Amino acid sequence: MRAIVVQKFGATPELADVPVPTAGPGEVQVALDAAGVNPFDLKMADGLLEGKMPTDFPMILGVDGAGAVSAVGAGVTKFAVGDKVVGKFLTAPAGHGSWAQYATVPEDATLVPIPDGVTTVAAAALPTAGVTAQDLVDAAHIQPDQKVLIVGATGGVGSFLVQLANIAGAHVIATARGDAADQVARLGAAETIDYTRARPADPHVVDPDPVGYRDSNVTDAVRFTHPDGIDVLFDLVSGPADFASHATLVRRGGHAYSITWGADENALREREITGGNFESKGRSAELARLLTRVTAGDVVVPVQMTVPLDAAPAVLGAGSARGKTVLAI
Ligand SMILES: NC(=O)c1ccc[n+]([C@@H]2O[C@H](COP(=O)([O-])OP(=O)(O)OC[C@H]3O[C@@H](n4cnc5c(N)ncnc54)[C@H](OP(=O)(O)O)[C@@H]3O)[C@@H](O)[C@H]2O)c1
Structure with missing residues (x-):
């Protein structure tokens, strides 16, 4: 599958062909449609989590992502294949992020259904x-x-x-x-x-x-x-x-x-x-609450631009953001 990776901390992010991850017990595999870009992604590529969280390389970047459940591992009860979901794709070991065609997360990670009427692009702009x-x-x-x-x-x-x-x-x-x-x-x-x-x-x-x-x-x-x-x-x-x-x-x-x-x-x-x-601790309950506000029309999702996955290295750390940048996968 296509993914944006770094080969080591501090390396230049690049498009790579990497194996599709499979959902282990308690995990959900998501076919990603859209992924959010945050300043944290560049910090992570540069080694922010070095010594704090085990990391697999090549490290697939990206925390925020939205798409559809494509497989579930043994014991998964909260999600089924075909569910539209959005969440944070950062659990230990790091390096299995959302800037890819597929990613897996434990079903108890920050992962919630996307309500009708919210696009995957808008959803992917929300989690962080x-x-x-x-x-x-x-x-x-x-x-x-x-x-x-x-x-x-x-x-x-x-x-x-x-x-x-x-x-x-x-x-x-x-x-x-x-x-x-x-x-x-x-x-x-x-x-x-x-x-x-x-x-x-x-x-x-x-x-x-x-x-x-x-x-x-x-x-x-x-x-x-x-x-x-x-x-x-x-x-x-x-x-x-x-x-x-x-x-x-x-x-x-x-x-x-x-x-x-x-x-x-x-x-x-x-x-x-x-x-x-202040460090944000919000997880699934808080993300679901925010999605409810978006669905009600109380909160607008300020997407500045949507760019293809392979443009991620160019927009990473671009500065002067006006709302959110989202990758279309
Ligand atoms: N602690 C946490 O839990 C947590 C959670 C999320 C994010 N963060 C961190 O919070 C920071 C902001 O995140 P973000 O996602 O909002 O970043 P962002 O999307 O890059 O936005 C930063 C904004 O600040 C403006 N800006 C830059 N320097 C400024 C200054 N001196 N005065 C006023 N505005 C300035 C930038 O535009 P202009 O330069 O054009 O003015 C840009 O619009 C990042 O460092 C991120 O890593 C922390």
Whole structure:
């Protein structure tokens, strides 16, 4: 079968011909139609899991995938051949991912039926980014009218998070380059901040936009419009220095989360801010809940582009995401 693999950690991903995996006891074999692309895929290829999880090589990349059950192993009770399913194809040993024509997973892994009306392309965009966004909103217990700042709102996690925070009743402030402001506004942001906007070269020049954002500093821009601070910070991209700056906006007793290990949790506790470094733990129940929201039309699946499987090496780590990229297999 065709698959995108790396021969060792750090190697260049390539299209390869590898054996079709067979479903062992308790496992489900899925004929994949579509697979999601996440920043994690490149990190995994570069060795993020080295020493943490046994890995088989050539390592087939890809975590998120959707398709139809093509075989079931002995003892499988939850799924039958022909069922349309979506899930996460990452269990130990790693290296048997979703960027392939077939993959196998234990039936108790993160794997759920795709409801009628949801395409496999849309489903494949959900497991990592969508469930992370939903887990964040659940963790923060957002209350109506709370001010929620989302840094990195235009990418995979952010485009779901803007929608889900808006549904929870938040006043969403989202960072986005100028050309993406409309997109995040359509998804539910009440305000957008262009984090790339340059500070005027001469500080003595009269600001032509005195009520607008005057520099590239997100913290200054939010403080300018919300001098009393914000209730929740979801920072999806920053390192420690920028996260610490953004966190100064959060009121005492508020919530601040980093999904890129940027939070100094002791510093947050000193200001009675809950949250910190956040890792999504959502599994089948959470994925099924998100699919229900998609089916109801409450959540739009923001697919930026769909490309063929063999284009995966070109889109991996491409940056400047506007929603999700999905591989058509
Ligand atoms: N901890 C967890 O459980 C967990 C779960 C999922 C993902 N993650 C991690 O979270 C990060 C985001 O994931 P993702 O899937 O949303 O990535 P993504 O789809 O690549 O999106 C990142 C977005 O951030 C924007 N961006 C980059 N630098 C920015 C900055 N300084 N300020 C504001 N926006 C900026 C990018 O567009 P522009 O550059 O054009 O602005 C892009 O739209 C990744 O590092 C991923 O590995 C962690």
